[in-house]
Amino acid sequence: MLEIDSVTRRFGDLTALDNVSFSVPEEAFTGFVGGNGAGKTTTMRIVMGVLAPTYGEVRWNGSPITRADRAEFGYMPEERGLYPKQPILPQLAYLGELHGMDARSAREAALELLTRFNLGERTKDKLEKLSLGNQQRVQIAGAVIADPKALILDEPFSGLDPEAVDEMFAVLTEFTKRGVPVLFSSHQLDLVERLCDKIVILRKGQVVAAGTVAELRTAGETQHRIQAGADLGWLRGTPGVTVIDLDGPEAVVTFADEQSAQAGLAEAMRRGPVHSFGPIVRPLSDYYREVTR
Numbered sequence: 142m143l144e145i146d147s148v149t150r151r152f153g154d155l156t157a158l159d160n161v162s163f164s165v166p167e168e169a170f171t172g173f174v175g176g177n178g179a180g181k182t183t184t185m186r187i188v189m190g191v192l193a194p195t196y197g198e199v200r201w202n203g204s205p206i207t208r209a210d211r212a213e214f215g216y217m218p219e220e221r222g223l224y225p226k227q228p229i230l231p232q233l234a235y236l237g238e239l240h241g242m243d244a245r246s247a248r249e250a251a252l253e254l255l256t257r258f259n260l261g262e263r264t265k266d267k268l269e270k271l272s273l274g275n276q277q278r279v280q281i282a283g284a285v286i287a288d289p290k291a292l293i294l295d296e297p298f299s300g301l302d303p304e305a306v307d308e309m310f311a312v313l314t315e316f317t318k319r320g321v322p323v324l325f326s327s328h329q330l331d332l333v334e335r336l337c338d339k340i341v342i343l344r345k346g347q348v349v350a351a352g353t354v355a356e357l358r359t360a361g362e363t364q365h366r367i368q369a370g371a372d373l374g375w376l377r378g379t380p381g382v383t384v385i386d387l388d389g390p391e392a393v394v395t396f397a398d399e400q401s402a403q404a405g406l407a408e409a410m411r412r413g414p415v416h417s418f419g420p421i422v423r424p425l426s427d428y429y430r431e432v433t434r
């Protein structure tokens with residue numbers, strides 16, 4: 142497991158990260174979201190040792206992370222790691238060798254990945270000759286080539302069409318299934334909501350929320366919607382019930398606790414048929430707006 146523990150980073154007077162703590166568990170696809178300048182790239186650079194924290198530390202499997210640990214990580218930096226003017230196969234193979242693979246296995250792995258990404262015919266092309274989406278595929282190939290122990294990916298899906306996102310996600314899922322923690326940053330909340338096991342939301346250098354999608358969606362007060370066959374006006378003034386909206390046989394309410402919810406349901410049923418009764422699952426975007434305001 143990768144742990145970011147109380148990390149603060151200052152650039153002169155600017156506190157880019159302010160006591161940031163979160164973990165990236167094994168077998169979890171963890172999405173790191175936040176607006177421009179929230180501190181995502183700075184966090185990832187600190188994880189990879191490109192920047193040092195002002196305070197705090199990064200731990201890998203319980204111990205302070207070392208250079209040797211990082212050498213086993215796959216990293217896709219914001220500025221992208223591959224050279225535009227070099228052909229893609231040799232530079233991927235070279236990356237593999239830099240991570241300790243022998244020349245032959247590195248070349249084979251590079252070829253296999255490029256073939257899988259439908260770039261098997263383009264191996265001699267310079268990176269810059271490829272479309273942006275294909276360049277992105279090659280960058281992702283560069284991060285995964287050497288069987289990484291963890292993956293740190295800065296905006297890996299930017300510029301990819303939905304089909305390519307799914308294709309890359311399928312590749313990355315193979316890693317999470319094997320227990321490789323994956324941390325990736327994104328501006329696209331809908332995408333993060335769809336793909337991630339866990340989400341960490343950063344705002345102005347601080348973690349404002351972290352948890353599974355389900356946890357974040359139901360964070361805070363849960364509202365219930367009730368649709369009944371008879372007027373629900375009696376809900377007003379019922380202890381343990383706060384009416385948010387009421388229109389004859391339809392109501393949106395919050396209950397003080399589970400007991401009040403059960404009592405409310407029983408009373409509604411006593412008064413007539415109940416067509417539906419359940420918590421309102423909010424889109425994650427509502428919650429995101431709330432915490433990043």
Ligand SMILES: Nc1ncnc2c1ncn2[C@@H]1O[C@H](COP(=O)(O)OP(=O)(O)OP(=O)(O)O)[C@@H](O)[C@H]1O
Nearest residue numbers: 152155156157175176177178179180181182183184
């Ligand atoms: N080397 C640096 N020197 C000075 N300030 C920096 C440096 N790197 C980052 N910053 C500042 O730190 C803050 C966090 O930047 P960072 O790039 O980590 O945010 P981000 O969440 O990745 O944003 P984006 O999504 O726009 O890439 C910003 O205010 C940025 O201007």
